[in-house]
Amino acid sequence: MEALVELRGLAKHYGDGATRVDALRGLDLDIHAGRVVGLLGPSGSGKSTLLNLIGAIVEPSAGWMRLDGEVVYDGGWRRTDLRRLRLEKIGFIFQFHNLIPFLSVSENIEVVLDLAGRGRADARARARELLDYLEVGEHAGRRPSQLSGGQAQRVAIARALANRPRIILADEPTAALDSQRAGIVMDLLRKVAAEQRAAVIVVTHDEKIFDRFDEMHVLRDGSLDGGAAGEAMP
Amino acid sequence: MNLALRDIRHRLGRFVLTCVGLALLLGVVLSMIGIYRGLVDDALLLVRAPAADLWVVEAGTLGPFAESSRIPKDARETVARLEGVAEAGVLTFQTAEADHDGRKARLYVVGYEPGRLGGPAAVAEGRPIARAHYEIVVDRRAGIPLGARLRLGSETFTVVGRTAGQVDSGGNPLAYLTLKDAQELQFELDGAAARNQALRGDAGSVNQVNAVVARLAPGASPDRLAEGIRRWKHLGALTQDGQEALLLTSVVQKARRQIGLFTATLLAVSAVVIALIVYTMTMDKMREIATLKLIGAPDRAIVGLIVQQALALGGIGFTLGAALIALAADHFPRRVIILPADTLALGAVVAVVCVAASLMGVRYALRVDPAQALGG
Numbered sequence A: 001m002e003a004l005v006e007l008r009g010l011a012k013h014y015g016d017g018a019t020r021v022d023a024l025r026g027l028d029l030d031i032h033a034g035r036v037v038g039l040l041g042p043s044g045s046g047k048s049t050l051l052n053l054i055g056a057i058v059e060p061s062a063g064w065m066r067l068d069g070e071v072v073y074d075g076g077w078r079r080t081d082l083r084r085l086r087l088e089k090i091g092f093i094f095q096f097h098n099l100i101p102f103l104s105v106s107e108n109i110e111v112v113l114d115l116a117g118r119g120r121a122d123a124r125a126r127a128r129e130l131l132d133y134l135e136v137g138e139h140a141g142r143r144p145s146q147l148s149g150g151q152a153q154r155v156a157i158a159r160a161l162a163n164r165p166r167i168i169l170a171d172e173p174t175a176a177l178d179s180q181r182a183g184i185v186m187d188l189l190r191k192v193a194a195e196q197r198a199a200v201i202v203v204t205h206d207e208k209i210f211d212r213f214d215e216m217h218v219l220r221d222g223s224l225d226g227g228a229a230g231e232a233m234p
Numbered sequence B: 001m002n003l004a005l006r007d008i009r010h011r012l013g014r015f016v017l018t019c020v021g022l023a024l025l026l027g028v029v030l031s032m033i034g035i036y037r038g039l040v041d042d043a044l045l046l047v048r049a050p051a052a053d054l055w056v057v058e059a060g061t062l063g064p065f066a067e068s069s070r071i072p073k074d075a076r077e078t079v080a081r082l083e084g085v086a087e088a089g090v091l092t093f094q095t096a097e098a099d100h101d102g103r104k105a106r107l108y109v110v111g112y113e114p115g116r117l118g119g120p121a122a123v124a125e126g127r128p129i130a131r132a133h134y135e136i137v138v139d140r141r142a143g144i145p146l147g148a149r150l151r152l153g154s155e156t157f158t159v160v161g162r163t164a165g166q167v168d169s170g171g172n173p174l175a176y177l178t179l180k181d182a183q184e185l186q187f188e189l190d191g192a193a194a195r196n197q198a199l200r201g202d203a204g205s206v207n208q209v210n211a212v213v214a215r216l217a218p219g220a221s222p223d224r225l226a227e228g229i230r231r232w233k234h235l236g237a238l239t240q241d242g243q244e245a246l247l248l249t250s251v252v253q254k255a256r257r258q259i260g261l262f263t264a265t266l267l268a269v270s271a272v273v274i275a276l277i278v279y280t281m282t283m284d285k286m287r288e289i290a291t292l293k294l295i296g297a298p299d300r301a302i303v304g305l306i307v308q309q310a311l312a313l314g315g316i317g318f319t320l321g322a323a324l325i326a327l328a329a330d331h332f333p334r335r336v337i338i339l340p341a342d343t344l345a346l347g348a349v350v351a352v353v354c355v356a357a358s359l360m361g362v363r364y365a366l367r368v369d370p371a372q373a374l375g376g
C-alpha cells in the first residue's frame, strides 16, 4: 500500500534559547491512502503543529517529509510553490468551519475551484454536486451565517474536498457538533477516504468518534506514544 | 470570482456610508481648488475688462490695483498720439457703498468715458450708459434690478443695464459710471482734506483719473511703448501681461498660499482617512485572508481584494464628491470654478493615494500566517 504521508525525524521548535519550545521531537510516521487516522494527545502536545507541518503551512525545523510521492521538505522546502501544493493536494477542515462570510455557501466552494483554474460553469456544477453529496444542497444560496453549526461544518468539508485532494487534514472537526452529527461527519470522511483513496488525518479529543478511525496515534510532549493506541483498529 | 465585489456587497451599508464620508471630504478639497480658481478669475476679470494692451499710471507706482495711482486726465491725449497706439481711454476705480431702497450694497465703481476704451465689455440686460450723468450699469450680483434707482454719495443713479459675473478680486460687484460722475463721487468720498486742497486752487486734482488704458495697433510692441512712456518721468506704464502678473502676485498670492496650504492639508487628511479605512477593512478580514491563503489563494488574489476595494472606495467617493460640487458650485457666495483638468488631477491623486494606502493593508495581509485560520 502506498504511503501518502511519510515523515522521518520531523521536528519543529518555536523560538530559541531560553524561549525555545520543542513542539515536535523527531517524528516518524507513515499514513496510507484510504486510511482515516486519529491524532490524540493532551493540550500542547503538538497535534496542531503536526497538522500544520503536513499541510505545508508551517516550515519544519528538521527532518524529511514526503507527500503523495513528492519530497517536499528535507531540511528546507524542496518546492517553492507551497500554495499550489495546498490547493491541489491538501484539503483542510477546521474546528470552526472558517467559511468566508461574504461568499454564499456555493461560492465558498467555487472559490477554491476557481483558484485551481476550473471554469465558472464547471465550478458551479462541482459545488452543486458536493453540496448535494453532503446533503446541504438546498442551502447553496445562503450565507454561512445562516447555517447551523453542523451544516456549516459539512459545507467546510465540501470545500476541503472540492479539488479532490489526496490528503485531508481536520483539526477537531466535530468539537462543535452533537454525537449524531459528529458520527455523520466521520462517516463522510470515511467514505471520501475509501472512494478517493485519500489519507484523512483527524485531530480530536472526542471519544464519541474513536471507533471511526482505522488507526490512532497519541502525541505526548512532541513525541509519538508508540505503545498505547498506536496500532490499527478494526 | 471577484472577492472584492462580493465583500463590498456583503457589507454594503458600511461601504456606502464610508464612500459618502469620503465624498464629502474630497468635495471640500475640490471646492477649495475651485474657490482658488474663482478668485484668480475674478481678479483677472477686472484687469481684462477694458481689453487693453497697455496701462499708463502714476510714475513710480504699480497702479491702479496694487497701488493707488493718480494722473491728469489729459495724459490720455498724450498717450493716444503715440505711434502704435490705436485707441486710448481713461478709467477711475473705487469702492463705494450704494444705497438701494435702504439696502446697502458694496460696489466696485469703474468710471469711463462712453465711446472710449474701458466700458463694460458686454451688457447682459438693458443698455450701456448713453447719457452724460446719473446712469449706472451694475452687475447682477449686486441684486439691484434694471430701472432701479440707487444712491451713491449724494447723487441718485438709474440702473440702465446689468452685466453678468463681473466682480473685483474681493467679490464686490462691478458698477460703471460716466467718468464725470465717477470723478465727482471720488472727490466726494476722498473727504475734507482733498476738497480743501482743491479749493486752494489745485484745480488739477479734480480732473484726475487712476489710469489711462490703451489698445495698440497690430504689430506694435507693448513692452517698447511702456519703456518709452516710463522715460517721461511723470508717468509709469505696465503692459497688460505685467498688470495681470502683478495682480496675481500682489492680490492673489496670499490667498493662493492659504488655499494651497489648506488644500494640501485636506489632501493629507484624506490620505490618512483612506489609509485608515483600507487598513481597518483589511484587519476586519484577517481571518478570511488567512483562510484564503490556507486553501491556496495566491498573493495576487489577496492583493487584488484589498487594492480593488481601496480603488472602489476612492473611485466612488471621488465621483460622488465631484458630482456634489458640480451641483453645488453655483450656490457658493463666491465664484467656484471647477476645471476638468483640476478634477482629473484630483482623481489621479486620489487613485495614487488609494493604491499607496492599500499597500499598508497589503503588507500586513501578506504577512498573515495561514495557520491563523486554523485556531485551536
Ligand SMILES: Nc1ncnc2c1ncn2[C@@H]1O[C@H](COP(=O)(O)OP(=O)(O)OP(=O)(O)O)[C@@H](O)[C@H]1O
Residues within 6 Å of the ligand: A014, A015, A021, A022, A023, A041, A042, A043, A044, A045, A046, A047, A048, A049, A050, B376
Ligand atoms: N506559533 C507558536 N509559537 C510558539 N510556540 C508555539 C506556537 N504554536 C504552538 N506553540 C507551542 O508548541 C506546543 C504545541 O502546540 P500545539 O498547538 O501543536 O498543541 P496542540 O496539541 O494542538 O494543543 P491543543 O490540544 O490545545 O490544541 C505548545 O507548547 C505551544 O505552546
Ligand SMILES: [Mg+2]
Residues within 6 Å of the ligand: A047, A048, A049, B375, B376
Ligand atoms: Mg491544537
